[in-house]
Amino acid sequence: MDFLQQFCQQTLNGLSLGSIYALLALGYTMVYGIIKLINFAHGDILMVGAFVSYFVLKQWGITPVTLMLSFLPAMLFCLTLGVTMEKLCYKPLRNQPRINSLITAIGVSFLLENGARVLPMIGPNPRVFPTLPVVNYNWFGLVSISQVQILVFVVAIFLMLVLNYIVSFTKIGKAMRAVSFDKGASALMGINVDRVISFTFVLGSSLAAAAGILFASAYPQIEPYMGIMPGMKAFIAAVLGGIGSIPGAVLGGLILGVAETLTKGFLSSQLSDAIAFGLLILILVVKPSGLLGKPMGEKV
Amino acid sequence: MSKKKTTVVSGFVVAIVLLLLNVLVALRIIDEYTSQVLTIAGINVIIALGLNLISGFTGQLALGHAGFMAVGAYTTAALMMKLNIHVFPAIIGGALMAAIFGFLIGLPTLRLRGDYLAIVTLGFGEIIRVVMINLPDLTGGPAGLKGIPTYTTNFFWRPVVSFALVYFVLAFVVVLLSNLLRSSHGKAIISIREDEIAANAMGINVFYYKIFSFTVSAFIGGLGGALYAPFFGYLSPNMFNFQKSVEFLIIVVLGGMGNLTGTVLAGIGLTYLQEVLRFLKDYRLVIYPLILIVVMIFQPSGIMGLFGNREFSLATLINKLNSERPTQEKSSDKAGEVQ
Numbered sequence: 003m004d005f006l007q008q009f010c011q012q013t014l015n016g017l018s019l020g021s022i023y024a025l026l027a028l029g030y031t032m033v034y035g036i037i038k039l040i041n042f043a044h045g046d047i048l049m050v051g052a053f054v055s056y057f058v059l060k061q062w063g064i065t066p067v068t069l070m071l072s073f074l075p076a077m078l079f080c081l082t083l084g085v086t087m088e089k090l091c092y093k094p095l096r097n098q099p100r101i102n103s104l105i106t107a108i109g110v111s112f113l114l115e116n117g118a119r120v121l122p123m124i125g126p127n128p129r130v131f132p133t134l135p136v137v138n139y140n141w142f143g144l145v146s147i148s149q150v151q152i153l154v155f156v157v158a159i160f161l162m163l164v165l166n167y168i169v170s171f172t173k174i175g176k177a178m179r180a181v182s183f184d185k186g187a188s189a190l191m192g193i194n195v196d197r198v199i200s201f202t203f204v205l206g207s208s209l210a211a212a213a214g215i216l217f218a219s220a221y222p223q224i225e226p227y228m229g230i231m232p233g234m235k236a237f238i239a240a241v242l243g244g245i246g247s248i249p250g251a252v253l254g255g256l257i258l259g260v261a262e263t264l265t266k267g268f269l270s271s272q273l274s275d276a277i278a279f280g281l282l283i284l285i286l287v288v289k290p291s292g293l294l295g296k297p298m299g300e301k302v
Numbered sequence: 303m304s305k306k307k308t309t310v311v312s313g314f315v316v317a318i319v320l321l322l323l324n325v326l327v328a329l330r331i332i333d334e335y336t337s338q339v340l341t342i343a344g345i346n347v348i349i350a351l352g353l354n355l356i357s358g359f360t361g362q363l364a365l366g367h368a369g370f371m372a373v374g375a376y377t378t379a380a381l382m383m384k385l386n387i388h389v390f391p392a393i394i395g396g397a398l399m400a401a402i403f404g405f406l407i408g409l410p411t412l413r414l415r416g417d418y419l420a421i422v423t424l425g426f427g428e429i430i431r432v433v434m435i436n437l438p439d440l441t442g443g444p445a446g447l448k449g450i451p452t453y454t455t456n457f458f459w460r461p462v463v464s465f466a467l468v469y470f471v472l473a474f475v476v477v478l479l480s481n482l483l484r485s486s487h488g489k490a491i492i493s494i495r496e497d498e499i500a501a502n503a504m505g506i507n508v509f510y511y512k513i514f515s516f517t518v519s520a521f522i523g524g525l526g527g528a529l530y531a532p533f534f535g536y537l538s539p540n541m542f543n544f545q546k547s548v549e550f551l552i553i554v555v556l557g558g559m560g561n562l563t564g565t566v567l568a569g570i571g572l573t574y575l576q577e578v579l580r581f582l583k584d585y586r587l588v589i590y591p592l593i594l595i596v597v598m599i600f601q602p603s604g605i606m607g608l609f610g611n612r613e614f615s616l617a618t619l620i621n622k623l624n625s626e627r628p629t630q631e632k633s634s635d636k637a638g639e640v641q
Contacts, residue, residue, distance in 0.1 A: 040417045094599050101363050102602050104417055105555055108365075108548060109594035116587035126584070230544075237421065276432050279425030286418055287410050 010145045012267040013260055018151040018220065020259020021158035025213035026236030027243070027251035028165060029206030035182040035246035036202050038100060042107040043087060044210055045233015046114035049226060050083060051076040051211030052218040053124060056131055064132040069219070073157075076215055077208040084207025085200050093196070111233075118226035131222040154216045161212055162252060165205065169248060174201055182246065231275065235262070238282040244295020253293060312616040316473055323469065328462045337461045339577050340570070341533060344468035345526050347569030350553040351475050351562060352522030357551070358559035359483060360515040361495030362412065363420040365547050366427025367523045372434060372542035374400040374524030375531040376441055379450045382532070389453060393528040400524020401517050403430075408516040412509065427547055434539040446538030453532050464533045471529060472566075475522055479562055480613070482518070491515050495560070552594050558604025563614040568605060 026048060033041045054076040062068040091110050095103045118124045138146045169175040180188040181198045189195045217232060218224050239258040243250025258278060265274045285292065327337045353367045378396035381387045387395070411422045434441045441447055453463040482488050490511045493501040502508050531537055553572055557564025579586045601607055 040421065091595055091599065095602075098602060100416055101357075101361070102598050104363060104420060105551065106595055106598040108551070109591040109598065112545075112548065112591035113588065113595065116584075116591060120584045120588055234425075241418070241421075272432065272436055276429045279422075279429055282425060283410060283422055286414055286422060290414070290418070 007144060008267060009264075012263045014145050014147060014151070016260030016263035017256055018154045018259070019263060020239075020256035021154055022213050022216050022220070022255075023232065023236045023239045023259050024252040024255025025158055025161060025209045025216070026232060027239040027255045028162075028248060029210050030237050030240040031243070031245055031248060031251040032178070032202050032206050034240070036178065036185075036199055037092070037096065037103075039092060039103045039107060040237065041092075041206070042104070042233075043111040043114055044206065045229035045231075045236065046111050046118075047080050047084060047207050047210040047229070048214035048217060048232055049118065049224070049229035050114065051080045051214030052131065052224045052228065053118065054079045054211070055215045055218065056129065056224060057123075059132045064134060066134060069134065069153075069215075073212055073215060076211040080207045080211035080214075081204045084203040084210075088200060088203045093199075115226050115229070124226060126226065128223045128225040131218040131224050133219055133222045150219050154220060157212060157216060161209060165209070165248070168205070174198065178202060235278050238278050241282060241292055242285050244292025247292065247294045247296075250292055250294035308617045308620055311620050315616060315620075320466070320469055320473065324462055324466045327465050334461050337465050339574060341461070341464050341468050343570045343573035344465075344472050345530050345533070346550070346553060346573050347566050348468070348472050348475050348529070349523050349526035350550045350557075350565045350569050351479060352519045352526065353550045354554045354557075354559065354562065354565050355479060355482075355491075355522070356515050356519040358554055358561065358565075359488075359495060360491050360512060361498075362512060362516070363416065364423040364516070364519070365420050365544070365551065366407075366423035366425075366430070367519075367550050368542040368544070368546035369427035369430035370400040370404060370520045370523035371527035371530065371546070372430055372537075372539065373403050374527030375537050375542075376434065376447070376527075377524070378528040378531045379447055379537055380440055382451050383449075389451065389532050393525070393532075396528030396531070397521050397525035400527065401521035403524075404517045404520020405513065407520075408513045412512040412516055424544060424547070427542075427544065431539050431542055434542075441537070441539060444539065446536060448536050450531050450535045450537065452535050464529075468529055468533070471525060475525070476562060476566070479522075480615075483562075487511065487514065492560075548594075549590070552590055555594060556597055556604055558606035558611060561604065561606040561611055561613065563612075564604050564606035 026044065029044050029047075030041060033039060033044070055072040058072040058075050059068060062071070087110055091106050092103055095106055119126045134149065137149045139149075139152075140146050167175075169178060177188065177193045177198045178201065180191070180193055181195055185195060188198075213232070213236075214229070217228075235258055236255065239254035240251045241254070242257060243252070243254030258281070261281060262274045262278060265271075265277045269277075323332070326332045332340070349367055349371055352370075353364065356362050356364050374396040376396075377399040378389075378392045381392040381395050382389060407423070407426050411419060411426070414422060435444050437443075452460065453467065454460055483492070490501070490506045491514075493504070493506060494508055494511055498508055527542075553569045554565055556572065557566070557568030576586065579589065582589075597604065603611055606612070
């Protein structure tokens with residue numbers, strides 16, 4: 003019973019962490035699906051989002067309402083940042099070898115991290131993110147769920163539904179799917195490819211900002227380098243689920259979150275990072291297209 | 303002048319230049335601080351040359367070279383401290399260990415392409431670091447490993463010996479790589495970068511050459527790390543993080559991917575710049591990524607791209623001075639050239 007209880011509790015914690023990874027992984031997968039670029043800086047957008055919300059909450063004080071309201075400025079700021087990044091750094095390189103954009107993305111990521119570090123109002127030292135007092139709800143004596151975890155689930159599910167609506171039922175969503183299917187053909191059909199790419203960054207960056215606030219609420223310590231590990235894990239999640247596939251990113255995020263908390267709970271907390279990378283290598287060697295991805299043929 | 307004669311003369315010139323620099327260090331005309339900076343620059347250049355082989359010439363972006371550096375450094379330190387082996391065989395041991403790691407990591411990962419390979423090598427670099435933190439007997443754990451025997455305890459000779467050794471190894475690596483790139487192996491490696499599918503269709507065993515290139519690259523990375531351990535006398539796993547790997551990448555990119563001359567110039571230049579900019583404190587951290595982005599957007603072929611991506615070749619220079627037609631040399635000089 004004790005083992006079962008711990009197992010259930012860790013699984014629940016994992017699902018909560020996994021939803022955050024899933025939100026972040028959606029950004030990776032959409033950007034990759036459209037311009038075939040691993041946006042290394044995506045994890046750092048999470049950091050920026052967390053900091054924007056931190057400053058807003060410090061101004062307004064922390065109540066459930068201000069916490070929800072702080073999503074708005076954070077998401078707006080991050081989507082502006084995401085689009086600026088795309089226009090300045092990635093767009094000029096679109097017709098060059100992919101390795102060049104990848105290196106630029108690494109540069110952008112370091113620029114955001116170190117930029118935040120040297121900014122006098124952020125600085126290198128960790129800060130405590132304001133949180134609501136912890137309330138735990140018990141379910142059948144089996145697992146306890148905190149209100150932060152409920153917040154994570156609610157926000158994550160809501161945003162995923164919104165995303166699903168945008169991608170499946172709106173005109174721009176249809177354009178996104180078309181561009182990711184065949185960029186050249188969709189340009190010929192009169193789709194403004196540049197606008198679609200920018201819109202993808204808008205969606206991805208705002209999801210990352212939301213993930214940042216959720217992550218900071220769950221682990222209330224924020225610093226300029228906080229985005230690296232979640233970014234890495236979310237990327238692994240996107241690959242695990244099949245990069246380019248939106249349901250895959252969610253599935254991959256949840257699997258990775260559960261795998262991580264179970265490793266932490268039953269094996270060793272230090273190994274959890276190594277396990278995530280091990281999982282990535284395994285999936286790439288065994289099934290490179292991921293769980294839900296379509297196998298890609300080689301084009302000459 | 304015959305080819306053999308040219309080689310002898312260039313070897314002679316290199317030896318003279320190295321000797322001269324050492325005399326300058328020994329006489330403290332190049333002061334101790336500068337010689338130390340130059341030694342670090344030399345080590346950085348060695349590792350960046352290794353990275354250039356796999357990323358610049360083979361076209362496979364690898365982001366875990368700090369990991370190989372760490373393997374080389376720690377193996378050397380362990381050989382010297384636990385087994386009391388002399389520093390020179392210990393350095394070779396460290397480099398060989400990194401090569402073994404490179405081979406073993408390359409086997410599963412080099413089947414992957416481009417971005418995936420980058421992430422997986424990054425992952426392996428991080429795993430190496432995490433494992434090292436968790437092996438306190440061998441590595442001193444997160445606190446680091448202190449008291450590694452240095453090259454010599456003599457204060458006067460210490461900077462001279464480290465400087466001489468590092469630049470001797472650097473010259474060796476440059477000769478090794480430029481000869482490798484002119485050989486049939488080198489042509490095969492470059493053909494993989496230019497078009498992997500076409501290379502495969504021409505009967506080149508792409509996977510074999512990738513593994514070969516990655517192993518040599520890891521060997522050189524380990525060599526750099528191995529030189530680093532007895533130079534500093536202190537190692538900590540956190541010295542070898544992802545940031546360090548990216549520093550080498552910046553050197554390669556700034557110098558020009560697939561250009562040895564550029565890597566040497568950029569490596570020495572950037573390391574020196576880092577010292578010059580010390581007064582900027584943390585703001586230096588912003589300059590590096592900016593260099594990376596700006597170079598990639600405006601001059602993706604690096605500084606040597608401004609000079610037609612040619613390699614500096616002593617043999618060509620000697621032949622030119624000798625005013626004979628260096629027909630043979632000319633064709634081989636273009637080994638590293640991008641179309």
